[in-house]
Amino acid sequence: MKKYKTNACSWSITAKIEEVEVERETESSVWIKGRRNAKVTEFDMYFDTWDDAHAYLKKKCDEKVAYARNQVSVQESDRNKVWGMVKPG
Numbered sequence: 620m621k622k623y624k625t626n627a628c629s630w631s632i633t634a635k636i637e638e639v640e641v642e643r644e645t646e647s648s649v650w651i652k653g654r655r656n657a658k659v660t661e662f663d664m665y666f667d668t669w670d671d672a673h674a675y676l677k678k679k680c681d682e683k684v685a686y687a688r689n690q691v692s693v694q695e696s697d698r699n700k701v702w703g704m705v706k707p708g
Contacts, residue, residue: 622649622665623672634680636672639665 622644624637643650647658649665658665666672 620644622667623669625664625666625672625676626662634676636669636676638669641665 620641622639622641624639626635626637639649639651641649641651642653648655649658650656656663656665664672664675666675
């Protein structure tokens with residue numbers, strides 16, 4: 620059976636969807652080429668359809684963008700505090 624593997628959980632890896640052939644499946648694992656893989660890990664996730672995998676990647680990308688925007692806001696605030704400092708006395 621076909622499954623769709625994503626790797627977008629990591630912040631440093633470019634998102635992609637890979638079609639994989641699964642030999643066997645349980646609620647928490649899939650077997651590929653005789654090796655057991657967890658369906659959900661810190662790095663990889665397996666989905667039944669390409670559309671489900673794509674929706675997951677879109678959500679993760681939106682989360683990454685929101686996080687980055689927040690970090691920019693925090694850094695700009697810190698920068699403004701530094702630029703606004705006045706030498707005492």
